[in-house]
Amino acid sequence: MKRYGEMSRDELREELDRLEAAKRNAEFPSQREMLEQKIWMAKAYLRSDETFPQGVYKVAGRSEPFELKYVNGVMAWGRIGTEDEASFPISMLERREHSL
Incomplete structure (x- = not known):
């Protein structure tokens, strides 16, 4: 599996769809929390070209x-x-x- 930094924008969107589906189907709160963190990280790579001033x-x-x-x-x-x-x-x- 590729790292998020190696994925194209389309691949990141596909990964986000996969993670969101897995989160909806997660049985335990800890699984949902772990998937939520992965979702935030994948979304961060989609925003990596933005500027964030102090x-x-x-x-x-x-x-x-x-x-x-x-x-x-x-x-x-x-x-x-x-x-x-x-x-x-x-x-x-x-x-x-x-x-x-």
């Missing part, structure tokens, strides 16, 4: 604001809440209109 973002599934410091590949690095450093796939980021 600033405050909302992270899917989190209530605390995320202060983005830099992006390395498909991972966004910065601070969330009181954590020293945190990282999330760029697909989980949504730009906030107003800084805190």
Whole structure:
């Protein structure tokens, strides 16, 4: 199996469809959570050509604001809440209109 970084956009979309179907059919919460993380990573590779300037973002599934410091590949690095450093796939980021 190819790594997400080696897949074309069409292959990534096919993989996302496969993962979404597997998530719908998963029997256990842990299976759904694992598939959800794979989905976020595959989506990140679809967004890898986007620009993510430093600033405050909302992270899917989190209530605390995320202060983005830099992006390395498909991972966004910065601070969330009181954590020293945190990282999330760029697909989980949504730009906030107003800084805190």
